[in-house]
Amino acid sequence: MPYANVEPAAVGWTPAATRASQTEVRNIAILLFDGFSLLGAGIVAEVFHMANELSSAKARAECVYDVRFLSVEGGNVACSSSVRVWTDGLDARHYGGFDALFVAGGRGADDAAKDDRIVEWLRRVQSKTTVVRAISEGRKVLDAAGIGHAQDAQRYGNAMIHLVREEQQGDAGDRYESMKGALLIVKRDLGIDVSRSVAERLMPGSAAKLVSILGDSGAASAGDKIRAAARWLQDNCERPISVVDAAQVAAMSERNFLRRFKIEMGITPSDYLLQARLAVTCALLTDSELPVDKIARRSGMGNGDRLAKIFRKRLLISPTEYRTQSRREANG
Incomplete structure (x- = not known):
């Protein structure tokens, strides 16, 4: 079985002492399970990784994203193409919640939705997590936990409601679909310019469409x-x-x-x-x-x-x- 030590998108960059008090850390978690889609989960991690690179190049980074892959027991988890990804386990450390939690999609979502350990953990952390968002088939796992998509819609307003509706209508391509929610968070934290730059670097052909979906009408908020x-x-x-x-x-x-x-x-x-x-x-x-x-x-x-x-x-x-x-x- 192929093996790859795929690391989460945390950047090995430490703010200087003079900046530390000004830089906020955003904790981002991506929940994986056997048979998850590496394409969808990977692009979410890459969005935040790229945002960190662009933000750290500034004189003062407004925030930095600490991205972690999680699974029930931790260790190596095989995606749908048998590539293994290293993860942290689900434990009490996470009960304080996250700034954003993404649940991976893929053919393993059906089994994950039946795993009581995953379902109970999601129910426990969701109330203290700002955004809980499914990647494609990951919505089956959220449905099993009784967590709807309204949580992020209520917090992010009409732009997020638009994204949820569009996904439910069958958006084409895991990569494109997965980028949208992550980019919306980057836009909130770092502004439309950074989110646009991330989109242009990761998906040049669709950057304009992605940015328009994020609600940039040409006038600054x-x-x-x-x-x-x-x-x-x-x-x-x-x-x-x-x-x-x-x-x-x-x-x-x-x-x-x-x-x-x-x-x-x-x-x-x-x-x-x-x-x-x-x-x-x-x-x-x-x-x-x-x-x-x-x-x-x-x-x-x-x-x-x-x-x-x-x-x-x-x-x-x-x-x-x-x-x-x-x-x-x-x-x-």
Whole structure:
């Protein structure tokens, strides 16, 4: 029987210490069983893997996807073409749920739907999982667990409802069908630009159709505007900019911008800007011989006194102490 050590799509990339507090980890699970379709499950994993690559190339990754293959007992699971994939077992670690859970399709779905261990586990984790989604025949497994498709429709609105209806009408091709739900999550987290890039790389001939299904009408959503403003803050943090400037970039009133930014990014615009400036400052302290006052001016912090106050408040050490410690750690 053929064997392949197929790894999940988690990226071996660790955010720098200056970025760690800003990067959220999204836990994605793909439930497999004997006789699953490798094509459908594999493309879902690849969507998140590609999104990680594109996101990590930015100055600040907004989130990173940790993708895991799961099965009842863990270990190697054979797909419908007899290729074996390594999986983690179903256990109490997962009772806290996931950001998204995909159930694989394939000819083994009928047997999986009769497996009480799978059914009970799904019932237990679904209430704490943001999105539960079937890949093709995987809907039989969800039906056996009494889990409908409304869970993701309710959370994602009309775009997801459209996708569910389309799949139920018999969408052509596991690969195309499987990409849609994963791309919708990427669009929510990272914006339409990243989801479009992922689609273009993985399925060039169908990228335009996929993006149109994801609800991009050519006008940026409020979330896309906020993320664009966040990127602008990141790219211009060394200049004497303000939150008012960022609100203008997003084409929003200052009040609405402050509210929407906190919802989308999890922190206020001023804190986001400060974190971006701190990241620049820390890099300059570690990699250059510039005096603290000049670094403060170059990083948008104003002057050395203000920088020192911020460092003591945020990092509990002075800029000079940070420089010494970071270089000591770099030299081992």
